[in-house]
Amino acid sequence: MVRGINNLSDARYCAGMGADSLTFRLDPAFADHLTPAVVKELSGWVSGVQLVGEFDTLPVADINALVLECGLHAVLLHRARPAQELAQLTVPAFYLFAWVLDMLPEDVTRRFEDLAPHYLGFVLASPPTPLPKPAEINRLTEQARAYPLWLGAGFAPTALRAYVEQLRPAGIVLEGGDEIKPGLRDFDEMEAVFEQLEE
16 A cells, blocks of 8 residues: 555656555545546556545544545545444445554554444554554554554654565555656655565
8 A cells, every 4th residue: 555645757657556545535635645637647557556535633424525536446545434424425434543562562452343343454564663662563463453453654663565565555655756756756765665565
């Protein structure tokens, strides 16, 4: 999953490198949100990827309207919503899950159990500082095996491939970036990640 796509260079590069899904920030609550016209233009140049809209405070009815207008396959919600609201969504939802420092293991497990019936999966995109300790990684491994969990590439202490093989998450989350100028983008960092994940 590559989040925050805002330019054609990123959209085409990530789709070509085998990304499964691209996310677009569509909620006006985000300072860097895109208009539906821009999302439709960018998505028109790619194929074979899932289009995901990111939302924070926008009402469900407005989300559904944007889903239809932009041809989205799923949404990534930045905050938990009541079950009755989630039931009104016309596409599946991912939940952007935040790492909570010093949270008791049983509380983390309960949180997953309560939310799992309502979401397609959980996106844990931003690693904490410092990175999780070995005991926390073991718990994270258990959770990744019990629930569909997408992890930010920044969680890997060194080698991403070894980390992925240990945890076996549902997917890895990368962040899109800005073009240096229209049509010009530095993909060195992203390319290194894709190369590590190649079979």
